Amino acid sequence: MSEEILINVTPRETRVALVENGMLQELHIERASRRGVVGNLYKGRVQRVMPGMQAAFVEIGLDRAAFLHASDIMRVPQVQPGESEEPAPPAPPPITSLVHEGQEIVVQVVKDPIGGKGARLTTQISIPSRYLVLLPYSRVIGVSARIEDETERARLKTIMAELVDGSGVGYIVRTNAEGQSAEALSEDVDYLRRAWQIIRDASGTTKVGERIYDDLSLPLRAVRDLMRKDVDKVRVDSRETFDRLMAFARQFMPDLAERVEHYVGERPVFDLYGVEDEIQRAMQKEVPLKSGGYLIVDQTEAMTTVDVNTGSFLGQRNLEETVYRTNLEAAQSVARQLRLRNLGGIIIIDFIDMTDDEHKRQVLRTLEKGLARDHAKTTVYDFSPLGLVEMTRKRTTESLERQLCEPCHECSGRGSLKTAETVIYEIFREITRAVRQFEASQLLVIASPKVVTKITDEESAAVAELEEFLGKGIRFQMDEQYAQEQFDVVLL
Known part of the structure; x- marks a missing residue:
C-alpha cells in the first residue's frame, strides 16, 4: 500500500492530509484562532464537585470549565487508542474523597471541547514520543495490541524492562516501535524522562489556568503519529515548516528523514490528489x-x-x-x-x-x-x-x-425550512392577533419575495376575505434581506 502525507500551510491555518493509494483517508486541521488542546497539561482549580455525577468541574483557563470524572482520576492512564493492554480498572471511590472545591490540580486534556460540552480531563498523565508513551504514575510496561507478532512483542518487552529497570514509571510501546532497535527506544526513554522533569519543575511554579505543557504543533504531531515505514513521502509546501520537520525528523526518526520533502510545484499540493474536491464531497x-x-x-x-x-x-x-x-x-x-x-x-x-x-x-x-x-x-x-x-x-x-461549517442561519440547523404556504398562514394569524390587540387603520406585512409573491398571486382571495373580516387594509412589501420564515406585521 502506498501512503503519502501532504502538509498545506497558510499563515493562519495548517492542514494535513493522509493519502492512501491516491485516495484521501484522513484530514487534520489546525487554525491559529482555535487550536486543539488534547494532550496539553494545565494547572487547574476545582470549581465544583458533583457527587451525583461522580465528577468535578475544573477551571483550566479555557472558555468553559472542563469535566473531570472520578474514573479519570483513579483509572490507568489514557493513552493512544488501541495501545493499552491493561485490564479494566476497579470502580472509583466517591468523587468527594478524591477532590474538593478550591483544590489545585494538574490535569491533562483527553478530549477537546465539543459542541456545548467543555474539555474532558484526566489526572493520570501520559506523554507520547515517537515510539513510546510515558505513564509517570504507573509501573506497567505494555505493548500496542496492533503489534501482533508474539516474538516481536516479547523482544520489545525485554528491551523496555532493561531500559526502565527500577525507574518507577510505566511505558506503553506504540505501534511505530515495531522492528526498532534498543538504541532507538533508549533515545525515546531519555527524551521522555527529560520532558517529564521539565513538566514537574514547571507544575510547581505555574499559576492556576496556565498551560504547563503544550503538545506539538499539527505538522510535527502528524510526522510523529502518522509517519511509518510504509509512508513513501511527506510533502510540505512551506519552507519554514519543512525546516522544522527536518530538524525534528533527524533527531527522532533519522531513518525516515529523507522521505520529507519541500514541495515547490506550481499546483497547490492538495490539488495533486484532488484533496480539495474530496473535502467538498x-x-x-x-x-x-x-x-x-x-x-x-x-x-x-x-x-x-x-x-x-x-x-x-x-x-x-x-x-x-x-x-x-x-x-x-x-x-x-x-x-x-x-x-x-x-x-x-x-x-x-x-x-x-x-x-x-x-x-x-x-x-x-x-x-x-x-x-x-x-x-x-x-x-x-x-x-x-x-x-x-x-x-x-x-x-x-x-x-x-463541525470544524468547517456552522448551523444554517436560515433553518438554525434543522436542515429544513417552513414552506411559503405555512409562513403565509402564520402571517394571517399574526395579522388577526395584532388587530385584536392594537388600534390601526391599515397593516403592512414585510416578508421574503417568495412569500409575498405567493400571497399576492395565489392567496389574493384569502387576503380579500381577511380584509373584509377585519375591516382593515393590508399591504405587502418584499424585502430581499428577509429569510423565508421571517416576516413583520407593522401597524399603520
Whole structure:
C-alpha cells in the first residue's frame, strides 16, 4: 500500500492530509484562532464537585470549565487508542474523597471541547514520543495490541524492562516501535524522562489556568503519529515548516528523514490528489458508490446514522446477490468516511437487509478490515435483530463538518425550512392577533419575495376575505434581506 502525507500551510491555518493509494483517508486541521488542546497539561482549580455525577468541574483557563470524572482520576492512564493492554480498572471511590472545591490540580486534556460540552480531563498523565508513551504514575510496561507478532512483542518487552529497570514509571510501546532497535527506544526513554522533569519543575511554579505543557504543533504531531515505514513521502509546501520537520525528523526518526520533502510545484499540493474536491464531497450527506448505490450519512447530537441504498445498481444474478455486493462496497466506503469525516461516538449503520448469515459475516468482516487502519479506537457489534450494525469510534476532536461549517442561519440547523404556504398562514394569524390587540387603520406585512409573491398571486382571495373580516387594509412589501420564515406585521 502506498501512503503519502501532504502538509498545506497558510499563515493562519495548517492542514494535513493522509493519502492512501491516491485516495484521501484522513484530514487534520489546525487554525491559529482555535487550536486543539488534547494532550496539553494545565494547572487547574476545582470549581465544583458533583457527587451525583461522580465528577468535578475544573477551571483550566479555557472558555468553559472542563469535566473531570472520578474514573479519570483513579483509572490507568489514557493513552493512544488501541495501545493499552491493561485490564479494566476497579470502580472509583466517591468523587468527594478524591477532590474538593478550591483544590489545585494538574490535569491533562483527553478530549477537546465539543459542541456545548467543555474539555474532558484526566489526572493520570501520559506523554507520547515517537515510539513510546510515558505513564509517570504507573509501573506497567505494555505493548500496542496492533503489534501482533508474539516474538516481536516479547523482544520489545525485554528491551523496555532493561531500559526502565527500577525507574518507577510505566511505558506503553506504540505501534511505530515495531522492528526498532534498543538504541532507538533508549533515545525515546531519555527524551521522555527529560520532558517529564521539565513538566514537574514547571507544575510547581505555574499559576492556576496556565498551560504547563503544550503538545506539538499539527505538522510535527502528524510526522510523529502518522509517519511509518510504509509512508513513501511527506510533502510540505512551506519552507519554514519543512525546516522544522527536518530538524525534528533527524533527531527522532533519522531513518525516515529523507522521505520529507519541500514541495515547490506550481499546483497547490492538495490539488495533486484532488484533496480539495474530496473535502467538498465530505460535506455532503450523500456518498455515491461505484456500483450505483449510495450512502446517506447523517450526524446528529446523539449519534451518527449511515443508511445504505442500492440506488441504480440492479445486479446481474438475483436480489440477494445484488444486496450483498452493495453492502460489501458500502462497508468499505463507511470505514473510509468515518476516518475522513472524523465521526465519533455511537454510529448506527443500516445495511440493506440480507437473509444469508454468511453474507452478514462477510460484510462485518469487510467493515472491520476497513477500520483496521483507523488510528481511532473502534468497536463493532454484530447485526441487531433489526438488521442494524452498531459501533463506536473514539472521539477526541470535533468532526470535519463541525470544524468547517456552522448551523444554517436560515433553518438554525434543522436542515429544513417552513414552506411559503405555512409562513403565509402564520402571517394571517399574526395579522388577526395584532388587530385584536392594537388600534390601526391599515397593516403592512414585510416578508421574503417568495412569500409575498405567493400571497399576492395565489392567496389574493384569502387576503380579500381577511380584509373584509377585519375591516382593515393590508399591504405587502418584499424585502430581499428577509429569510423565508421571517416576516413583520407593522401597524399603520
